Amino acid sequence: MKTIAVLPAGSVSDEAVKRLFAGEQMNWKHHRLIADVFMSTVNGVSDYSVVPIENTIEGSVNLHVDWLVHEVDMPIQAEWVYPSIQNLIGRSSEAAGEDGSIDFSKIKKVISHPVAIAQCLQFLRSELPHAEIETAGSTSEGVKIVKENPGEGWAAIGTMTAADNNGLDVLSQGITDHDNNFTRFLLVGREPFTVRQSDKQKTSILITLPEDFPGALHQVLAAFAWRKINLTKIESRPTKKKLGNYYFYIDIDMALDTVLLPSALGEIEALGCQVRILGSYPSFTYEQLQ
Numbered sequence: 001m002k003t004i005a006v007l008p009a010g011s012v013s014d015e016a017v018k019r020l021f022a023g024e025q026m027n028w029k030h031h032r033l034i035a036d037v038f039m040s041t042v043n044g045v046s047d048y049s050v051v052p053i054e055n056t057i058e059g060s061v062n063l064h065v066d067w068l069v070h071e072v073d074m075p076i077q078a079e080w081v082y083p084s085i086q087n088l089i090g091r092s093s094e095a096a097g098e099d100g101s102i103d104f105s106k107i108k109k110v111i112s113h114p115v116a117i118a119q120c121l122q123f124l125r126s127e128l129p130h131a132e133i134e135t136a137g138s139t140s141e142g143v144k145i146v147k148e149n150p151g152e153g154w155a156a157i158g159t160m161t162a163a164d165n166n167g168l169d170v171l172s173q174g175i176t177d178h179d180n181n182f183t184r185f186l187l188v189g190r191e192p193f194t195v196r197q198s199d200k201q202k203t204s205i206l207i208t209l210p211e212d213f214p215g216a217l218h219q220v221l222a223a224f225a226w227r228k229i230n231l232t233k234i235e236s237r238p239t240k241k242k243l244g245n246y247y248f249y250i251d252i253d254m255a256l257d258t259v260l261l262p263s264a265l266g267e268i269e270a271l272g273c274q275v276r277i278l279g280s281y282p283s284f285t286y287e288q289l290q
């Protein structure tokens with residue numbers, strides 16, 4: 001049986017990976033922090049780690065991209081999309097106004113994962129401008145902290161599953177600032193993912209440009225363009241070695257063994273660029289996982 005490292009039970013990641021492996025017997029290893037989720041697979045304790053990498057509202061989760069790029073050398077084996085529906089969770093008894101309805105002014109502190117907080121900023125600003133905001137390692141950790149501290153008037157942002165698991169109330173449902181809030185997750189590990197098949201394959205690469213080469217990025221993009229290779233994402237991130245030095249994180253809509261792609265990467269290397277393959281893997285839409 002395969003072992004999967006993921007943020008705690010009731011987190012968005014935990015709900016998401018259970019959809020990817022629906023119907024399979026797996027051994028789950030829950031970790032409080034994303035660093036521990038990564039290290040579990042690096043150290044051979046788990047077969048795969050689950051990494052939320054990008055969100056409709058927040059864009060890339062930079063901390064997680066940086067872990068993938070700088071801290072570990074573990075290939076991406078699958079990607080899939082899952083909705084992040086966030087809710088304000090606490091105790092109705094502590095948040096009840098005179099007439100029994102929820103009175104947000106009674107909530108003194110809101111605790112959650114930074115990405116979940118970022119997804120609900122407008123809600124927090126309009127409904128809870130007085131509340132202190134505290135970050136946690138995951139949404140489910142925030143909910144657990146609220147459970148463990150009755151009488152404080154604290155609330156968390158998290159999933160319905162976490163509210164149920166901890167016997168807390170949903171004070172406000174669906175509080176993200178935009179509907180259609182989806183998160184893209186990566187499965188990283190040493191072995192290919194074979195539980196499901198997809199007709200869509202993607203490849204992720206990092207490209208570092210040579211210094212003092214005007215037009216280098218243009219030439220890199222040209223190598224893809226004239227072969228009609230579709231890029232689904234390109235993002236620059238600091239190399240962390242020197243201020244102003246960047247690498248490019250590129251997602252390509254094609255498997256690595258498709259003839260055109262190795263030739264494009266060869267051309268890019270011939271320009272003097274460094275190319276690192278982060279993985280070539282099946283991609284699943286939310287609909288495919290129903």
Ligand SMILES: O=C(O)C(=O)Cc1ccccc1
Nearest residue numbers: 011012013052113116138139
């Ligand atoms: O904290 C969680 O529940 C996570 O899985 C991280 C996260 C937070 C917000 C959106 C997507 C993933």
